[in-house]
Amino acid sequence: MHSASYLRDLEPWYLVGLKDQEKDKKVSTEYQKKLFFQRKEERVINVVKHLSIDPSKISFIEHHLAHLAAAYYTANNITPNKPILGFTCDGAGDGLSATVSICKNNSIKRIRSTDRHASLGKIYSRITMMLGMKPWEHEYKIMGLAPYADEKIANEEAKKLHHLLKLSRDGLSFKLNTNLSTNYCYYYLRDAFERVRFDNIAGAVQKFTEEILVKWVKAAIKKTNIKDIVCGGGVFMNVKANMLIQKIPELNSMYVMPSASDESLSIGAALHYFYNSKKLFNNINGRMHNLYLGSEIKEDELKKILLNVKNKTDFTIRENPDFDDVIGDLLNKGEVVALCRGRAEWGARALGNRSIIAKANSRSIVEKINSQIKMRDYWMPFAPTILDKKFSQCIEDKKNIKPEFMTFALPTKKSAHKNLEGATHPSDKTCRPQIMRKKINDKFYSILNRYCIKYKQYGVLQTSFNIHGEPIVNNAKEAVSTLKRSGLKHLVLENYLISKKSK
Ligand SMILES: [Fe+2]
Known part of the structure; x- marks a missing residue:
């Protein structure tokens, strides 16, 4: 640690060279x-x-083993007794930055590992730092910027990164190309990218990452002839790289641990210890069905907050309205609605319980959400939640991934570009969809279903419920405070709809 x-x-960690x-x-x-x-x-x-x-x-589980265990033991593409290929890739942990393993029942057999000095993740985080953003946090912003790059220039600039890191001869591990460790590559990057435009640098690191990951996974499939894969570690938070990996023709199925960075290690460590000490394997118990693992809204806290709001004349409160109709109509009118119900999401993604939703069929809604609350970086797209029965109509998903936890970007079908334009990347028309099923989140599904049927939509725009720079809302107090301090007008707080009176 x-x-x-x-x-x-952060500077002493990053601003280092040869x-x-x-x-x-x-x-x-x-x-x-x-x-x-x-x-x-x-x-x-x-x-x-x-x-x-x-x-x-207390016992210790090695870092990359915990990353892989988090993916393997929660995966939805396991067939009992059939081996599956496991990949981990991150900045570094316990001396390593990537591994390839064969997993079967409760055994994880590592076949290759990469030293921490030859780290793909570290190159990405140092570019993040160099572009004036926070490493270990804002890598997604570099990924979001990348599609704006000039493809030819980005490919050319990516060569400077290939100069640092390559695949081993058998393709199963990463290797340094020079004597410069990726830990110490910051000044090399500064020199190499001096006067290169920011978006082309983002494009270069994204291309480089995608290329090397795709080749790595292909090589391991070829070597082992195992076509189903599971992935863990922070590099697999790169949903655009995941989109390209799942497209590998010889790949059969792919699962990525949701929120695969180090926040998933505790889950992996616990599951590994559990399955190994019990000497049993029944993945049905470990499988991740939803990520609503956080805190609930406490009844007494809710009552106190509602009482407080009731005393204010500028709010209306409705108890148990016909949410599906009311919210659907508000969305259709272009209103933005915050949802704070049930247990909070674990991990990096809001998935409907601490979310802001709006219609997805409008580009101007992005500006509205940004001015009301999100103030997101101007190049960053929002993502959609799609109704399960509409998913195949609007998203290209030949491998049938149907992502429940926003772990993949996927292309939108041409016919759906217009309808999802508020929740797709304006440059390459991909999106990071969440498929919504009734069994995952009954209440959210119900709102979505009514809205999509009534107004002939595929889904809604869905983003985390927080003011820019603040953590995601967790409890009722924070939800109401955020409503008050932002331009938001409507909040669903458990069974209540709180709306600001229009002035
Ligand atoms: Fe890690």
Whole structure:
């Protein structure tokens, strides 16, 4: 784990070059080991204190094993007794930055790994830093910027990244192309991309990442003849790269752990320990059916908040209105509606319980949402939630991925471009869809179903419920506070519809 100083100041971690690499090489391995074990001990103390448990109950699972276990044990494309290929790829963890494994029943057999110095993820995060954004957080903004690049220039510029990192001869691991570690590549990138336009740099790193990932996965399929894959680790948060991987002709099925960065490690570690200590494997129990694993709205808190709102003259409150009709009509009129119901989503994506929804068939709605609440970077697209029975009418999904957790970008069908224009990327017409089924989220499905049938739509635009720069809303108090402080007019809070009176 990084020390707390990382959170205060990123620069010492990123602004390093060859000279620092040479200097750091001189630090003895003994000292590094000592530091590693000291941090490990500190972590044990933290966990013991936080959970009030006996230290003997704590065990460690290696970083990439936990990434893969999170993907493998929650996957929806497992057939019992049939081997599946597992990939992990991230910045780095426990000395590695990528692995390839064969998973079967409760065994995960690693066949190849990549050293942390030859890290694909680290190149991406350093480009993120170089373009003035926050590494480990804003990589998605680089991905969103990439389709605006000039393709020819981006391909040309990507060569500067291929100069740093390549695939091994058998294609199953990444290798440094020079003696410069990706940990220390910041100044190389600065020199290499001096005076190259920002969007073309984004295009270059995205192209490079896509190309190397697709070749890596292809090589592993060829080597093992296993055509079903599961993926974990932060690099697989790159939904555009996932779109290209799933298109590999010889690939049969693909599952990506939702929110595959390090937030998924605890799930992987727990599942790995569980299946191995029990010596059993029944993936049906571990399979991820929904991600509503967060906190609920507490009844007493809700009552208090409602009482507070009732005393204000500028709000109307309706209890149990016919939500499906009322919300559908509001959406159709171009209104933006916030939803705060049930348990909050775990992970990086809002999926309907702490979400803002609006009609998807309008480009101008993007501006409205941004001015009311989101203030999203001007190049970033919004994403749609699509009704299950309409999915195949509007999304190109030959591998039948039907993503429930927004882990893939997919192209929209030409006939649906207009209808989904508020929730697709304006440049390449792809989108990061969430398919909505009744069994995933009954209440959200019900609103969506009525709206889509009544107004002949495929779905709605759906984004996280938060003011720009703030964390996603969690409880009733935060929901009402966000309503008050933003230009939003309507909030569904459990069984109540709170609306601002128009002035
Ligand atoms: Fe990781």
